[in-house]
Structures are given as structure tokens and as C-alpha cells.
Amino acid sequence: MSITELNWQAQTVEDLAGRTIEGRSQWQLTWRRLRRDKVSMASLAVIIAMILLAIFAPAFASLVHHPANTAYPIAGESAAGQPVAPGTNGFWLGTDDTGRDLMVRVFYGARISLFVGIVTTAIATVAGVAIGLIAGYFGGIVDTILARFTDAVLAFPYVVLALALAVVFGPSLTIIIAVISFFSWAGIARIVRGQTLSLKEKEYIEAARSIGAGPFRIMFVDILPNLLAPVLVLATLYIPSAVVFESTLSFLGLGIQPPTASWGNMLAAAQNFYQTAWWFVLFPALALLITTLAFNLLGDGIRDAMDPTTERLLAARRKARRGGAQ
Amino acid sequence: MSFLWFLIRRVLTGIVVLWVVATGTFFLFFARPVQTVAHQLAGRTATPEVIQSVINQLGLNQPIMTQYWRFLDRLLHGNLGYSFFTQQSVNTMIKQDLPPTASLVIGGVILWLIAGLGVGIISATRARSLFDRASTVAVLIGLSMPVFVVGSLLLLAVYVPLNQHGFTWVQAGYAGPSQGLGVWTGHMLLPWISLAVVQAAVYTRLMRGQLLTTLGEDYIRTARAKGLSERRVIFRHGVRAALTPVVSQLGIDVGQLLGGVVVIEVVFGLQGLGQVAVNAITQDDLPVIIGFVLVAAAFVVVANIVVDMVYAILDPRVRIA
Numbered sequence: 307m308s309i310t311e312l313n314w315q316a317q318t319v320e321d322l323a324g325r326t327i328e329g330r331s332q333w334q335l336t337w338r339r340l341r342r343d344k345v346s347m348a349s350l351a352v353i354i355a356m357i358l359l360a361i362f363a364p365a366f367a368s369l370v371h372h373p374a375n376t377a378y379p380i381a382g383e384s385a386a387g388q389p390v391a392p393g394t395n396g397f398w399l400g401t402d403d404t405g406r407d408l409m410v411r412v413f414y415g416a417r418i419s420l421f422v423g424i425v426t427t428a429i430a431t432v433a434g435v436a437i438g439l440i441a442g443y444f445g446g447i448v449d450t451i452l453a454r455f456t457d458a459v460l461a462f463p464y465v466v467l468a469l470a471l472a473v474v475f476g477p478s479l480t481i482i483i484a485v486i487s488f489f490s491w492a493g494i495a496r497i498v499r500g501q502t503l504s505l506k507e508k509e510y511i512e513a514a515r516s517i518g519a520g521p522f523r524i525m526f527v528d529i530l531p532n533l534l535a536p537v538l539v540l541a542t543l544y545i546p547s548a549v550v551f552e553s554t555l556s557f558l559g560l561g562i563q564p565p566t567a568s569w570g571n572m573l574a575a576a577q578n579f580y581q582t583a584w585w586f587v588l589f590p591a592l593a594l595l596i597t598t599l600a601f602n603l604l605g606d607g608i609r610d611a612m613d614p615t616t617e618r619l620l621a622a623r624r625k626a627r628r629g630g631a632q
Numbered sequence: 633m634s635f636l637w638f639l640i641r642r643v644l645t646g647i648v649v650l651w652v653v654a655t656g657t658f659f660l661f662f663a664r665p666v667q668t669v670a671h672q673l674a675g676r677t678a679t680p681e682v683i684q685s686v687i688n689q690l691g692l693n694q695p696i697m698t699q700y701w702r703f704l705d706r707l708l709h710g711n712l713g714y715s716f717f718t719q720q721s722v723n724t725m726i727k728q729d730l731p732p733t734a735s736l737v738i739g740g741v742i743l744w745l746i747a748g749l750g751v752g753i754i755s756a757t758r759a760r761s762l763f764d765r766a767s768t769v770a771v772l773i774g775l776s777m778p779v780f781v782v783g784s785l786l787l788l789a790v791y792v793p794l795n796q797h798g799f800t801w802v803q804a805g806y807a808g809p810s811q812g813l814g815v816w817t818g819h820m821l822l823p824w825i826s827l828a829v830v831q832a833a834v835y836t837r838l839m840r841g842q843l844l845t846t847l848g849e850d851y852i853r854t855a856r857a858k859g860l861s862e863r864r865v866i867f868r869h870g871v872r873a874a875l876t877p878v879v880s881q882l883g884i885d886v887g888q889l890l891g892g893v894v895v896i897e898v899v900f901g902l903q904g905l906g907q908v909a910v911n912a913i914t915q916d917d918l919p920v921i922i923g924f925v926l927v928a929a930a931f932v933v934v935a936n937i938v939v940d941m942v943y944a945i946l947d948p949r950v951r952i953a
Contacts, residue, residue, distance in 0.1 A: 458649075465891035466928045473913055473921055474660055550778040554895060557780045558910055573784055577899075580787050587788050591781045598776035606772070 332535070332612075339611035346607025352600040360420050363413035370396065372407035374414045375565045379405050389583040400585040403575055408585065412593050414567040418556075419597060423549040426483050430490035430548075431541045435533065437491065438498025439525045443506055453499070459492040465554070472560040482561050486551045494540050498533055505529050535612050542605035546598035553594055569594045635944065642940055646933045653929040657922055658703050663696060712926070713919040715912075722923035725908065732806040732904035735820055736893055740827030748832035749878070752839025757866055759844060767836060774833030779892045783826040783899035791822060806902045823900045827892055831885065838881055842874035849873075876947045883939040886932050 330338075340346050359366070367373050381395040383405040392400040392408075399409040441452035468485050475481050505511065506529065514528050555561030556570025564571050572590040579586045687693055706713070712722035755764040787804065794802050801818040809816040846852065847870050855865045894906030901907070905924060912920035 464887065465894050466887075466925050469894075469909060469913055469921060470657065470660060470925055473916070473918070546776060550776075554778050554780060554891070557778075558895065558898060559914060570780075573780060576784070580784075580792050584788055584792075587784050591784055594781055595773075595777060598778075599773060602772055602776050 336535075336608070336611045340607055343607050343611065346604055346611070349600040349604040349607065352596060353604065356416055356597055356600070357420060359413050360416035363410070363417055366413055367407075367410045370398075370407065370410065372397070372410050374410050374567055375406065377404045377406050381405070389579065389586055391583075392585050399589050400583070402572065402586055403579065403583075408589055411567040411572060412569070412589055415569040415572060415590060415593065416597070418562055418566070418568045419549045419552060419594070422479075422483060422486065422552040423545040423601075426486040426490060426548045426551075427541050427544045429483070429487040430544060431494055431537060433487070434491035434494025435498050435530070435537060438495035439502055439529065439533075441495065442499040442502025443521060443525050443529070445503075449499070452495070456492045456495050456499075459489065464489045464551075465558075468555055468560055469558075472555075477555075477560050477563060479562065482552055482555055485555070486548050489551070490544055490548060494537065494544070497536060497540060501533050501536060502529055505532055539605055539609045539612065542601060542608055546601035546605075549594070549598055549601070638944055639937075639941065642937050646937050649933050650930060654704065654707060654926060655700075657925050657929075658700055661918060661922060662692075662699060662703075707926070712923040715917055715920050722919055725920065726905065726923060726927055729903065729905045729908050731808055732897065732902040733893060733906065735806075735809070735816070736823050736827065736896060736902065736904065737889070739820055739824045740831075740893075740896075741889070743824050744828035744831045745835070747828055748835030749839050751832070752836040753843060753866070753871060755836065755840045756843035756847065759840075764840075767840075771833045771836050774829050775837075777830060779826055779830050779895045780899050782829050783822070783896055786822045786826060787899070804900050806900075806904070823896050823902060826896050826899070827889075830892060831889065834881070834885070835878060838878055839874065842877055843870055846870050846874045872946070876943065879939060879943045879946060883936050883943075886935040886939070890928055890932065 363374070372378070378395075378401065381390075381397075383401065384390055389401045389403055389405070389408075390397060392398060394400065397407050397409070399407075399412065402408050402411065437452055437456075441449045441456075464485070467489075471481055471485055502525075506524075511524060511528060514524050519528070552561055553568065553570030553573070556568040557574045559571070559574065562568035562571055564575070569590045573587065573594075576583070576586040576590065692699070710723070712726070714721055715725060718725075751767050755767045758764055791802055791804060794800075801814070802821055803815075803819045804822070805819060807815045807819045843866075847866070852865060852869055855869045856862075860869075890906075893904070894910065896902070897904045897907040898910055905927070909921060909924035911917075912924070
């Protein structure tokens, strides 16, 4: 530990002198730090808003009297059969190629994206944690096989496998969730394995073993709680990539099939309308971008809040160096 | 000598991986009821006679293991079969559709590495500067953008306005370098940028993180204390050490890159391998899809061997392990 760090910590303790000292858990500390981070809080607000929009999409559709899959050939299309611009005939964000309400469909797209994102991340996290724990704890041949398998999955061109599976089984929501989960657990497994390798050498594991705890008790009761923090960060960062994955498959026609609205298949339909209907391209793209950006920013925020040493120490060190130079 | 052994070992593993992929592909597509397979092979509109002739021609009634040996035998002779849609040989199709894909990959990768590593190095050496903050934000946006969104937005915000104002150099679709280097660049510019934006983001972040850690090491201070120029310290001592994890990430990303290539070809209508594969799916053209899967797997295996070799050159310890 450098002098700067010691000074910094000493300063923090001095600042605390006036207050009563109370015990706080790791989670409380993280939440306190996170709450002070404006970007993370804004992202959280955006995510909650998105989830609410997704939940209340049907209610919203009945409010504006435009069901998601109903085409309005007269009100929703121009004389030439083109989509109408935002604000025309009560279509706030305009219409799509068949004269359906674009805004209602964007909200419905949020349902698919968030559902796929959260479900696949949950599956991938459970699988990744289990495999990573087993590989890291048992080591030896189990570890070698699992590590090789993990590497192979990480290096596999997922779009190619998705193409193949879509042909054999036909595209469906289940296949999408299966494919995305299959390609997401490996990264989590790798990190969990690394953490397990170092944790299993700790004294308290030795203690647990000496009082007769079995391997599964040690893995899931003693090691797992210590892994929750990094896994939570990873999971937050996996949701946006699952959302991107789903939209990519749908864009290629291998995912959610029309008329069900998904941001990916909306953008695919918008392909021929760059010149004539910018809103048809822009709004699904923005919805996708805002959602993934919010999850990424929140994930980064949680990581910084859990590990305050990284960025903040860097800043302190630089400040000290600058101070020394003057 | 040790390097040669390393190479031989890697090539042998590569061959095993290819065999696993080929076997997996075969059983995925053929270990199903004969009628289903024949129907898919013959295309959607096939008559019962055509289906029967396909069954006879490919020996789909034979035991699965016999079919498997014949499949491997054809592969070893470099024969990928014939498209049931266009009657063309899949080998010819792949040869025809390779140039747009190759143009995209080569140009895109160069742009992506220059942008990603360059920005990462500048960010790390000027940590917390305005440039660093701006690039961190840009990286996050890049990480959040699916490739086809980047492509779509580029078409909407660059291609359409430029062409509406009579500036027709930037184009969609594909034109080979034989039609003039300027035309080729004009057609490939937006696809290259799309490929680079998403991929570069990962590398900027990785390079910045690695270099920041490396520059905090004691031997960097020693190098500075010896009186070496800052440039020499950063590039010779810092970047070289920070580069190894970046190269290993490269091996993981080859598969990702391929996915990006497929999407970009569809967005910009480049008519390369990826787009042909996607079209083959909508037409249920099974031989073409199998051919594409195998070629893609071969590409990933070869690219990984190259990456591993670069890695071994950068870090001599790998060769022993």
C-alpha cells in the first residue's frame, strides 16, 4: 500500500470523526455509492421506464386505439402507399410500411427485447456460475474439459450456429432463448472459475472442510456468496448483449417473426425506406440504443460502486503526483 | 525448434476441431427422418418425384454411418455439393461470393485495429483528459450499438443526404477493386466503418485498461529513470507488454467478426458469402447452408492459429505451455 493510499484512508477516517460509526454491509455501501452516481441513477430510471412501457404497452395501445398488429391503410398510409410522418392522423411517431402505429410497435418491441434479455441472462448466469464453480473447485480433468469447452463456445461464430439451428428447428422464441443462453454462459463461467480458484485456497474454506463440510456445501454455501458481487455486475452487462443478440437474429429473419413486433425485425422491414421514411429507421434504432446504453452504463456504475479502488485511487494518485510536481 | 512444434501442435488441434464441426453439422442436418431431410434438400416446391430422386442420388436411405463416411469422403475431395435452388456447385458459389466478404473483412479489420488500439493508447497515456473522457463515452455508445443499427444509421445520416446533394462517391452495394480503387473505397467505406465502430470499442477499452496497469509497473519507472524518451517508454516497454491480452482477445473475436460480416453484408446489400447464406435460409437451400457453416468454421480455425502464432511471438512463455 502506498503512502498516498494510507493518507487518503486516514483522511477518510478523520472526516468520519464527527459522526457515529455504524456497521454497514457491503450491499449497503455499494448502494450508497451508486446513489451518488448521477449517470447510474439516470440509467436506472431509463431502464425502469422501459420496463413500465413494455408492461403497459397493451394498455397504451388501447388508449390510442391502435392495436399493435392492425394496419390502417387509409389513415396510416399516404396516397402512394408510403408510411405517414410522425404527428399525422394521430400517429405520434408515424407509421410503418403497412400503415401500423410505429410507437405502439416500438413499445411492443420492448416487451420482446427485455423478456429475452432478462430470461437468457438468468439462464446463462445460473449455468455459468454452476459450471465455473465446479471447474474451479474440482480442478484436474474436469477443469480441463470444461475450460476447453468454454473456450470453444467463446470462439464459435454464433451467427453461423443460429443460422443452422433456425433451418433445422425453424425460428421461434424458444430457439432464440436457447441459442443466446448457450453463447452467454461461457464468459460468466470463465470469471467464476478464476474467482473460485483463488477463493478455495482461503483459510475459511479449510476451516469448513475440517468441520466436515462436503464439496457441494462448500461450493454453494461458502464460496458462492463471495462471488455474487462480480456475477451481478456481469449479469447487468450481459442483458444488453442479449438484447443486441436477439435484435440481430430478428433482423436477419432468424428470430422473432413478423407480425410480432421486435426492434430487429422492424429495422429489417425499414431497410427499403431510408430515402422516404426516416422515422421508420430512426425510432426502433433509438429504442434499441437507449436500452442497451442504459444497461451498460448501469453495469459500469455498479462495478465502480463495488470496487471503489479502481478509478478513484487512480484519481488520487494523479492528484498527488500533480501536487508533487508543483 | 520449439516454435515449429508449437505450430504443428496447433495445426493438428485445428484439424480435430474442423472434424468435430463437420461431424456436428452432418448429424444436425441429416440425423432426422429421411423425408424431412430430402424435402429440405430439394427445396420447398419440390414434387414427390424430385424428392425421390434426391433420396436415391444422395443415398439418404442408407444407414446413417454409411452416409457419414460418404459425406466426409466428399469433403476430403473438396466437394461441397450443389445448390438445389440454382443447380450451381457450392464451391463455385463460394468462390464467386468471396471478394465482397474478403474486401469487407480486410478493410474493416485494419480500420478497427488502428482506431481501437490508437484511441486506447492515447486515452491511457492521457488518462482523465478531455480526450479520454470523450473516448470513454464513445466506447460505451459503440459497445451498446448492434452492427445493423450502426449500418442503418450510417445509411440514414450519411448515404442518403450525400446522395441527395449530388455527392455520389459514397454508395451502397458492392463494386470490386477492378472498377477502380476510388469506386471500390466509395462502396466499401460505410461497411468498413460499421464493422470498425462496434469492434473497435472493445479494443479501445481493453487497450486502455491494460496500458494503464502496465504503465503503473515498476519497470516503467525504471525505464523513465534511465532517461528514455517518453515515446520509447510507452511503445517499447508499455504497449508491447499490454498487447498480449489484446491479441488473445482477438482470437475470441474472430467468430464475432464473422457474425458482424453477415449482418453488414445484408444491411449494405454486398452480395457476399454472408448474404448468400442468409438468402439460402429463406429458400431452405440446405447444401449452401452446410457449405457456409463449414467454410466459416475453417476460417475461424485458421484465424485462431494465426492469432496463436502472433501470441507466441509476442510472449515466448506460451510455447512451452
